[in-house]
Amino acid sequence: MASLTVRQIDEALKQQLRLRAARHGRSVEDEIRNILRDAAGDTETPPGPSPSQRATEPAATAARRVLLIIGGGIAAYKSLDLIRRLKERGIAVRCILTKAAEEFITPLSAGAITGERVFSDLFDPAHEFDVGHIRLAREADLIVVAPATADLMAKMANGLANDLATAVLLAAKAKILLAPAMNPAMWSNRATQRNLAQLTADGVTMIGPNSGEMAESGERGLGRMAEPLEIAASVEGIFKTAGAPQPLQGKRVLITAGPTHEPIDPVRYIANRSSGKQGYAIAQAAAAAGADVTLISGPVNLPKPAGVTVVDVETARDMLDAVERALPADVAIFAAAVADWRVANAGAQKIKKKAGAATPELALAENPDILSTIAHRPSGRPGLVIGFAAETENVEANAKAKLAKKGCDWILANDVSPATGIMGGDNNTIKLVTANGIEPWPPQSKEDAATMLIARIAAALKGDKT
Numbered sequence: 001m002a003s004l005t006v007r008q009i010d011e012a013l014k015q016q017l018r019l020r021a022a023r024h025g026r027s028v029e030d031e032i033r034n035i036l037r038d039a040a041g042d043t044e045t046p047p048g049p050s051p052s053q054r055a056t057e058p059a060a061t062a063a064r065r066v067l068l069i070i071g072g073g074i075a076a077y078k079s080l081d082l083i084r085r086l087k088e089r090g091i092a093v094r095c096i097l098t099k100a101a102e103e104f105i106t107p108l109s110a111g112a113i114t115g116e117r118v119f120s121d122l123f124d125p126a127h128e129f130d131v132g133h134i135r136l137a138r139e140a141d142l143i144v145v146a147p148a149t150a151d152l153m154a155k156m157a158n159g160l161a162n163d164l165a166t167a168v169l170l171a172a173k174a175k176i177l178l179a180p181a182m183n184p185a186m187w188s189n190r191a192t193q194r195n196l197a198q199l200t201a202d203g204v205t206m207i208g209p210n211s212g213e214m215a216e217s218g219e220r221g222l223g224r225m226a227e228p229l230e231i232a233a234s235v236e237g238i239f240k241t242a243g244a245p246q247p248l249q250g251k252r253v254l255i256t257a258g259p260t261h262e263p264i265d266p267v268r269y270i271a272n273r274s275s276g277k278q279g280y281a282i283a284q285a286a287a288a289a290g291a292d293v294t295l296i297s298g299p300v301n302l303p304k305p306a307g308v309t310v311v312d313v314e315t316a317r318d319m320l321d322a323v324e325r326a327l328p329a330d331v332a333i334f335a336a337a338v339a340d341w342r343v344a345n346a347g348a349q350k351i352k353k354k355a356g357a358a359t360p361e362l363a364l365a366e367n368p369d370i371l372s373t374i375a376h377r378p379s380g381r382p383g384l385v386i387g388f389a390a391e392t393e394n395v396e397a398n399a400k401a402k403l404a405k406k407g408c409d410w411i412l413a414n415d416v417s418p419a420t421g422i423m424g425g426d427n428n429t430i431k432l433v434t435a436n437g438i439e440p441w442p443p444q445s446k447e448d449a450a451t452m453l454i455a456r457i458a459a460a461l462k463g464d465k466t
């Protein structure tokens with residue numbers, strides 16, 4: 001159908017059509033084509049914006065809708081990948097670009113990836129005839145600001161609303177997740193830290209920033225935007241938590257995870273094969289159950305779980321310090337694979353290989369036993385102390401002996417011999433060892449094992465018999 005002529009329609013209907021077309025960002029003729037196509041039951045994708053690309057009734061009808069606000073920072077290009085990561089997870093994404101963001105990426109690229117019209121103008125007549133900024137705020141289940149510039153944080157902290165992004169943020173009732181990204185000097189500036197404190201007090205959730213290389217050559221420090229995968233995991237965590245029962249509401253849960261690195265010299269270290277996946281899954285499950293979670297993590301390559309306070313450490317001694325600082329807690333779960341020994345004679349400088357010289361000998365010193373130290377605390381011992389026993393032989397006997405020796409309440413024993421694939425893998429087969437006996441759990445994913453553990457903890461805190 002090359003052209004379309006519609007006669008004898010009254011002025012009121014014409015006006016309705018004009019409004020509807022403007023709302024969908026189409027010409028009146030295209031709008032009528034769409035109406036006819038829908039009425040005829042044609043499911044082929046029409047030219048121009050598809051029904052799912054409509055400005056006001058988009059994929060936003062999907063169960064989980066994110067409104068992504070992209071600020072004017074160098075990390076804006078990463079937000080295009082974030083859109084992809086969110087969509088891979090079945091999350092509908094709409095996008096607002098600030099004017100400054102348009103200096104870094106184009107609305108065209110964001111629109112092509114979201115499959116939606118991209119918004120940037122507060123005074124856009126096609127969108128604002130029915131106060132579209134309020135609707136944008138209302139139609140999101142979660143608002144993500146990434147990158148959150150120093151400028152956006154300042155405006156949000158002070159309630160400014162002088163462009164579309166800030167007007168939407170001020171009108172929002174949905175939860176807001178901010179991924180700050182800026183130069184380390186901007187991040188550590190007292191004004192930014194004041195704004196951060198204000199936003200946290202206002203209930204805004206933060207992810208990052210991370211530490212590392214900056215876009216400016218030679219600059220390093222705290223200020224890199226969290227990676228798209230980390231933000232996507234955080235978004236998923238928030239959606240999972242919303243609507244889930246909260247059996248650990250009001251409880252403080254402390255979890256350790258990952259390996260520790262024990263330096264040999266400034267560039268070498270002793271480590272183990274722990275990936276941290278089980279501890280991270282437990283932290284996520286505890287947060288989803290409403291707990292106030294602190295995760296003390298050795299060096300791992302995992303996204304930070306949403307809604308969890310993560311303390312990064314390297315060595316066993318750092319981990320014990322961080323655990324003690326994080327007390328008091330109702331429950332402590334020690335899932336980290338802490339090195340039993342550290343190098344007593346670690347070099348202050350890189351140990352050099354010298355032709356003909358003897359191979360250096362490493363003297364080992366015993367590390368503190370974190371589980372036993374906390375379980376034997378005369379005061380401030382968490383009510384429920386849980387350890388892991390990663391064994392390669394005599395799993396049950398060793399786990400029972402560990403329960404008695406360490407003074408903890410439960411041991412989660414697992415066989416980490418290489419053939420099981422548990423160390424570093426995605427699944428786990430656990431035996432729960434308590435004073436009352438041994439309970440074998442089925443082989444399952446580490447996430448399912450975490451959910452099972454959190455359900456057991458919730459039951460134990462309620463007073464049910466273990």
Ligand SMILES: Cc1cc2nc3c(=O)[nH]c(=O)nc-3n(C[C@H](O)[C@H](O)[C@H](O)COP(=O)(O)O)c2cc1C
Nearest residue numbers: 071072073074075098100101149150151152181182
């Ligand atoms: C090349 C360049 C890179 C920038 N990168 C950042 C950044 O990473 N973080 C930030 O807070 N501001 C950054 N700025 C400054 C912001 O673009 C500026 O504060 C702007 O007003 C932010 O607008 P918005 O918050 O409305 O997006 C950068 C500016 C330039 C010219």
